Amino acid sequence: MIINGVTIDATFAEAFPMKATRAIITAQNEKWAMISAQAMTGFATSVIACGCEAGIERVLDPSETPDGRPGVSIMIFAMGGKGLAKQLETRAGQCVLTSPTSALFAGIDGGKPIPLGKNLRYFGDGFQVSKVIGGKRYWRVPVMDGEFLAEATTGQVDAVGGGNFLVLAESQPQALAACEAAIDVMRKVPNVIMPFPGGVVRSGSKVGSKYKALGASTNDAFCPTLKGMTQTELSSEVESVMEIVIDGLTKEDIDKAMRVGMQAVCDLGAANGIKRISAGNYGGKLGPFHFHLQEIMA
Amino acid sequence: MSALTFTLKYRPDQRVDLSPLVCQNLEGKEIAEIAALELQSGKAKLRVDALFNISFGDAQNIVIKNSFGKLDFIGKKLNGGSIRVEGDAGAYLGMGMKSGSIRVTGNAGLYAACEMKKGTLQIDGDAGDFLGGALPGNKMGMKGGLILVKGNVGERAGDHMRRGTILIEGNAGDYCGSRMTAGTIAVMGQTGRYLGYAMRRGTLLLWSQPQLSASFNDCGAHTLGFLPMLFASFKSLNSRFADAAVGFNRVRRYAGDMAEAGRGEVLVKL
Structure with a gap:
């Protein structure tokens, strides 16, 4: 398949079941809600070493937030429920509780309830106050700038992590420009995050390594500087490859994000140095979710 | 299907226990069975049809017409469905109700919604003492749900x-929120003496400055x-509390x- 001069490989991205949750952070203004959200989703690019994958889903209008203040919706993905709950609580405690004027609310009503402010309340040292409003329990924790308001729990749901596609370009600036264009449109898709810095990862990995201690190592088949010394996947004119990884609540959400992202890359086309779009997989043996690029773009 | 309606024929001298006339108890019963139910009134037992004209209908939607202040225990332990009381209600209205809704167009007597667990109770007039409180000797009053009183309430509202x-919406008598363990009481009007007497936790939300005892400490002004x-959670109520203009955060x-x-x-x- 070729779109606007860009070859869509007959391959698929392979993704895994994950557990996910969403939280809403509000603050006096969007600036401080965003600062808190960025802190909470920091160092959360990959479960390989971060314990979770997290990202900002979108900015929320005051009319969309529980307390009527500007807010930001964040999502966290982990391989299991226990790990997710621990990451959520630790990050909320260190990054939202501490952030001036912040409040923290559930972003998913259904699913399995996991603690959000339920345990953070003990920071209140006995001065915390519970309020049940509209059937939901909130904790008011006294802090130095007033009160930290946090919903007791949020919902944990089954999700999908590891959707991806690779952008193969003639140069590094062209690969990055294409990925930026893709991320711009993908961020408008609900229920997905792109957890890597700016949504783009330049160090895609393969499973395993020559070093026993490492479970993953550089994806040498897509490293342009190794074209002459490894079983490369790259043609001679490809000089840079970047990857976009997508975690979503459902396979359909990831499908949609991949479609609009790949379309944005194709819109730039061969004229802007984009040669191919490919995807990372493990031969279909590890993940039950397969995203066939050509089917998505059909 | 229209409501199951009980229209009071006359006002008995003795108080009447109306606790059998709750939705879950009447569901599935024929009109003859309902008519034959007995209601305690002083030492006597009265058949329902001796006291009420019955208009058969949906047992989940009960209407009591011509009600007056000696009809006690209306909606006792109500577990789903709705009861509309046209007129006044006696003591123990909605006592221990588990779910559903009760609306009284007039006034309610003592111990309305005492030990209520869930559901909604609306009183368009005034309510007597111990609204949402605990029965004498008990330590736990209202445990959940929402009570809306459009008029004034007596003493000890929210006791325990x-x-x-x-x-x-109106005024609250003395000892409002006494011995409260938790929950929220909001009073738009004036409050009496000994507000929050011996309260452990909970919130008393007031529109007017109360007369506070020395055992309440000023923590300052806050947003x-x-x-x-x-306030947003009250938006759906048929009440002044639903008016966005009455809310505040300071x-x-x-x-x-x-x-x-x-x-x-x-x-x-x-």
């Missing part, structure tokens, strides 16, 4: 209250983020009762 919300959410906070656990609060609109 543990959870839930009491909204009072509290949960208040707009609380309050003076008093902590107390320091003679007890002292984790309760009185929030007064600024």
Whole structure:
């Protein structure tokens, strides 16, 4: 398949079941809600070493937030429920509780309830106050700038992590420009995050390594500087490859994000140095979710 | 299907226990069975049809017409469905109700919604003492649900209250929120003496400055983020509490009762 001069490989991205949750952070203004959200989703690019994958889903209008203040919706993905709950609580405690004027609310009503402010309340040292409003329990924790308001729990749901596609370009600036264009449109898709810095990862990995201690190592088949010394996947004119990884609540959400992202890359086309779009997989043996690029773009 | 309607034929001298006339008890019964139910009135037992004209209908939707203040225990332990009382209700209205809704177009007597667990109770007139309170000797009052009183309430509203919300558009008598363990009582009008007497936790939300005892400590003026959410949750009510203009988030906070656990609060609109 070729779109606007860009070859869509007959391959698929392979993704895994994950557990996910969403939280809403509000603050006096969007600036401080965003600062808190960025802190909470920091160092959360990959479960390989971060314990979770997290990202900002979108900015929320005051009319969309529980307390009527500007807010930001964040999502966290982990391989299991226990790990997710621990990451959520630790990050909320260190990054939202501490952030001036912040409040923290559930972003998913259904699913399995996991603690959000339920345990953070003990920071209140006995001065915390519970309020049940509209059937939901909130904790008011006294802090130095007033009160930290946090919903007791949020919902944990089954999700999908590891959707991806690779952008193969003639140069590094062209690969990055294409990925930026893709991320711009993908961020408008609900229920997905792109957890890597700016949504783009330049160090895609393969499973395993020559070093026993490492479970993953550089994806040498897509490293342009190794074209002459490894079983490369790259043609001679490809000089840079970047990857976009997508975690979503459902396979359909990831499908949609991949479609609009790949379309944005194709819109730039061969004229802007984009040669191919490919995807990372493990031969279909590890993940039950397969995203066939050509089917998505059909 | 129209409502199952009980229209009072006459006003008996003795008080009447109406607790059998709740939705879950009448569901599936024929009109003859309902008519034959007996209601305790003093030492006597009265058949339902001796006291009421019955208009058969949906048992989940009960209407009591011509009601007056000696009809006690209306909606006792109600577990789903709705009861509309046209007129006044006696004592123990909605006592221990588990779910559903009750509306009284007139006044209600003592112990309305005492030990209520869930559901909604609306009184368009006034309510007597111990609204949402605990029965004498018991330690747990209202445990959940919402009470809306459009008029005034008597003394000891929310006595021993543990959870839930009491909204009072009018005035509250003495000892409002006494011995509260938790929950929220909002009073738009004036409050009496000994507000929050021996309260351990919970919130008393007031529109007017109360006369506070010395065991409540001034914690200063604050903007509290949960208040707009609380007011927003009243939006669907047929009440002045639903009016966005009456809400506020700027309050003076008093902590107390320091003679007890002292984790309760009185929030007064600024």
